Amino acid sequence: MILTPRCYEKAVVNADGRAYDVPNLYISDNSTFPSALGANSVLTNRALSPRTADQFLVGERQRNAPERSYA
DSSP, X not given: OOOOHHHXXXXXXXXXXXXXXXXXXXXXXXXXXXSOOOXXXXXXXXXXXXXXXXXXXXXXXXXXXXXXXXX
């Protein structure tokens, strides 16, 4: 899949599943895709959900990390 700037203009979430309009809203299912994936999308859901959760935890760790002073 090739992502163009036009794709990002219409997107609701970023590549990590975080919504652009609502702070701290992560979407981790097939509703982030513009159309149906096929008859059975269970494997896609099972892969997408842990990935989104991992990205959420990375963001939380970065936000909660103590600031370092190099003075």
